[in-house]
Amino acid sequence: MIAAAILLLALLLPSLPLGEWRAFLLDTAQFAFLTSALALAWDLLARSGQLSLAHGAFFGLGAYAAALSAPALGTLPALLAGGLVAALASFLLGLATLRLHGMYFAIATLAFSEVMRTLVLKAQFTGGSIGLPVQPAFSGAFPLGSYYLAVAVLALSAGVSLLLSRGRWHYAMAATRQGEAVARVLGVPVVRVKLLTFGLSAFLGGLVGGVYAMKTLFLSPYDAFGLGRAVEALVVPIFGGLYTTSGPLLGGLIIVGLETWLRLRIGEGYLVIYGLVLILAILFLPRGLVGLFRKGVGRA
Amino acid sequence: MELLLQTLINGVLAAGIYALVASGLALAVGVVGIVNFAHGEFTMLGAFIAYLLFVGSGLDPLVSLGLAALVLFLVGSLTYYGLIRPVLGAPELNQMLLTFGLSVALQNLALLLFGANTRVVSPPYQGSTIHLLGLSFGVVPFASFVLSVVLLGGLYWFLGRTRLGLAVRAVAQNRLAPGLLGIEKERIYLLAFGLSAALAGVAGVMLSVILYASPTVGFAYTLKAFAIIVMAGLGNLGGVVPAAVALALAEALVSTYLPGGGGWVEAVFFLVIFATLTWRSWRAA
C-alpha cells in the first residue's frame, strides 16, 4: 500500500504545483529514488541471509558499463547491459562465496568491491582515476528523461521486492536465512536460491548505477565504487525496516530527505544530528520505521 | 638479499600497528559480539588527545599514551552502558546501524570542533633512524612495533593466565555456558568493550606520531582491522597477529618488488583476504 502510494506520488510529482521548489524537489527526489532502489536491492539479498558490502561495486559496475555502452547501444539497452554486467559479476562472486556466512560473507564482498575499484582505477578504457564523462539519458532529448528512469528503476525494484515477499520463493529465502542445513532438509534448493537472489539483487543495483551515471554525467572510481554507497545500501533498510518492501522504500526517501533538510537548515555539522538520529532510531524503533505502522506485532 | 631483508623488516614493523588496532576490534567483535563501526573514531579520539596535549602543554605523545588509554576506557565503558547494553539482544544488523550512527556523529563532531585540517605533532625522535648491518629503519615504527608487542603480550597473558581473563575468553567462545559457570557476563562485556576502546586510544596516539591527527584518521586502519579479524576468524584473538603479519608482508612485498606496486597495495591486501576466506570455506567442506 505504502509502496503504491509512493510510486504514484513519484509519477505525479513533476505535474504538481510545487512553485519555485519544483526543480530542486525533482532533483532531490531523483537521488532519493535511486537510494531507495539500491536499498531494496540490498534488502532482497539480505532476505536470503547474505549481508553484502558489494552493492557499491554492483552500482559502480552498472554505472560504468551503461556509460561506456550508451553511445553504441542507446539509453535503455545500455542500462540493461549495466544490469547484466553487475549480475554476471555477482554470479561469479556468489559462486566463490557460497559457503561464507555473516561477517565472513560481508568482508569477502567488501574485498571484492575494493579489488573492483582498483581494477577500474587502473584500466585505461574507463578513464582511470581522471574519470569518465557520460552522455545524458536519451541524448538529452527529454528534460525529465532521467527522472522517469529513476522512477522506473524504483518501481521495478519495489515490484520485484513485493513479488518475492510472498509465495514459495519467499519461504525459500526466509528458510535459507534462518538456517541453511534445515532449509536443505526441507527441500529448498539453497544454492539456486542464493545465486538467483544474488543475481537479481546485483542486476537491480547495476540498473541504479546506470541511471545515476546518466544523471550526474560524470563517473569516477572513488565516487561510483565508494564504500559509503555500500554502507548506505545497508543503513537504509535497517532504518526503514528489514525484509520488507515499504521499509527500504520509505527509509531511503526519509534518510535522503532528512539529510537534505538538515544540510539546508543547519549547514556546518549537520551530520552530527544525522548520526544521532540513527542512534535514536535503533534505540527506540528497533523494528525500523515500518515497525511504527505495525503496532502490537510484538515490539521489543 | 639486503633488499629482501629490508622489505621483510618493513612489513613486520608495519604489522605492529595493524595488530594493535585489530586486537581492540577483535575484543569488541569476539567477546561482546558487537561489530563496532565506531572503533576508528575511538582511534581518532586517541590521536586528538595526543595532539591537544602536545600543542597545549608540550606533553610528549609517549606520556599521553597512558592518559589516552584511560580516557578511552571511560569512553568505551560509557558507550557500553548508554548504547550497547540496550541493544545486546537486538539483531546484529541493528547493532551495526547503531555503531555506524555513533561513528558518523563522532567524526562530524570532531569536524565541527577541529575542522578537516590535518594536524601534526612534533616529538624530537619522529624522524630518527636506526642503522644496523646495512639496514635502516625508523625509531618510531620500531618503538610502536615493540609497544604493540608488549601490549598484546600483556593482553594475551591477561586472557590466558588470569581468572578474569579466562572468563573473558569463556564468554568469547560461548555466550550461553558462562552464565552456567557463574560468570557475570555483563561485567565481562563492560571490561572487554572498555579495553577495546583503550587499545584504540593507544593506537590513535601512535597514529598521531606516525601519520597525523584529523577527523578521518581512524578510517583506513579500521577498515583493514575488520578484514584482519575476519581473516583470523571471529573470536580467535590469537589469530590476529599472524593475520596482521601476513597481510603487512604481502603489502610490503608488492610495493617493493612490483613496478608501480604502490597503486596495487590495497587490492592485494583485499585479494589475500578474499582468497583466504573462500579457500578456507571450500576446504572445510
Next chain:
Amino acid sequence: MKKLWVVLVTLLAGLSLAQTTLRVGVLLPISTVAGKAALNGVQLGAEQVNASGKVRMELVVVDDGNAPATAVPALTKLMTVDRVDIVIGGLASGVTFALSGPVKQYQPLFLCIGAASSVVEQAFSDYGRFFHYHPWDYHNVAAALEFFKYLYDNGARRVAILYEDGPFGSAGIQTYRQQLERQGYTVQAEPFKSGSGSFTAILTRLKAFRPDILYWIGYDVDALPIAAQTRQVGLEPKLIYGAPPAWPVGFEKNSLSNDIAGMTAWLPSVANAESRRFVTLYRRKFGEVTDEYMAPMGYVIALSLGRAAEAAGSSDKDRIAAELAKVQMDTPFGPLSFKPSDTGRTRYQGFNQSIWLQFQYLEGSRRPVFPPNRAARPLRFPGNY
C-alpha cells in the same frame, strides 16, 4: 539659487545611494579545509564590497558536499528557489564537471574558484558565462617545470615521482614524465594510496634509483609520513618537493619539514600591498592568519564581482559579465584580468602559471625561493633530509 544647489546635491546623493543589490549563490564543500577557506574569503570580500556602499552583495551559501549527488540538487535550489543569477563555486574538478549540465540549463554567471582539470575546461568550452579564476592544470605543470629546469641547471638529474592514484595525483603524470625527460631528467614514477601512511616499501625500492629530487603529488595527510620515512629508509635525496593542495597545520613547527619545498599560489608573507591588506582584514574578521590560498582566491572573486557590478550599475548578469571581462585589478596574487584560455576553449581565464611560486620550509616558516624575482631567500639545495 543656493536652495537649488542643495536640492540638486541631495538628489544626486540619493541617486548614488540607490545601490545595486546582488544575490550571489556560493556553492562550496564547506566541510573541507579548502572549501571553508574559500568561503571565508568570499564572505570577507563581500563585506568589503558592501562597506563601499555602491553595491550590496547578499550571499546564499550552500554546501556542495564535495559530491555530485549533493552538488547538483544544491545548484538547482540556488537557481530556482533562491533565484540567484550569479554563482561562485566549483572547487573540486569532479563536482564541477557534474555541474556543467545544470549550469548550461539554468545559464547563471558562473565564477569558478578551482577545478583545475582540463576536463572541466572541455566541459565548459561552449558556455559563455564561465569565468575561471584558478589556473588550469597545464599552467600548474608549466610552473613546476620552470622550477625543475632551474634545478637541472643546478645539477639535479634524477627525479622520483610519487603520485597518489586518485584524479588529483594522476591527472598530469604523463605530461610531467615526458616534459621532465625532455629537460634531460631520468624519471621513475610510482603511484601510492593517499592517507595510507605507508611509504617505506616504495621508498626502499626507490633507493636503488638514487633520486636527486623526490617529487610527490598527494594530499596534506601524506606530507609528514613522506618526510619521516624518507629519512628512515635513508633515501637522502637532494630535494623533497611536494605538491599537495594544502599542507598540515603546524607542519612548519615540525623539524622534519625543514628544507622541504612546495608550490603554492600565495603565502601570507607575500609582500604586495593587496596581500598585506588581505591578511590584515582576514585577521580582523577571523582572528587568525590563513595559509590557504583558496581564502584570497574567494576574496578576489568577491571583490572583482563587486567592481564589475559597480561599473555595470545594474544587477543584470550579462552586463556584469561584460564589465567583469574588462576588469583590471591588483590582487594578492598579482594583477588580474580575463583573457581567452591558452587552448582557446574558454573565453575568460583569470590567472595563469605566473601566480605560482615555489617555497621552502626554512627555520619554521615557508619562504618564497623561486622564481628569483619573488624569492625572499635563496633555495637551499641540496637540502638536508
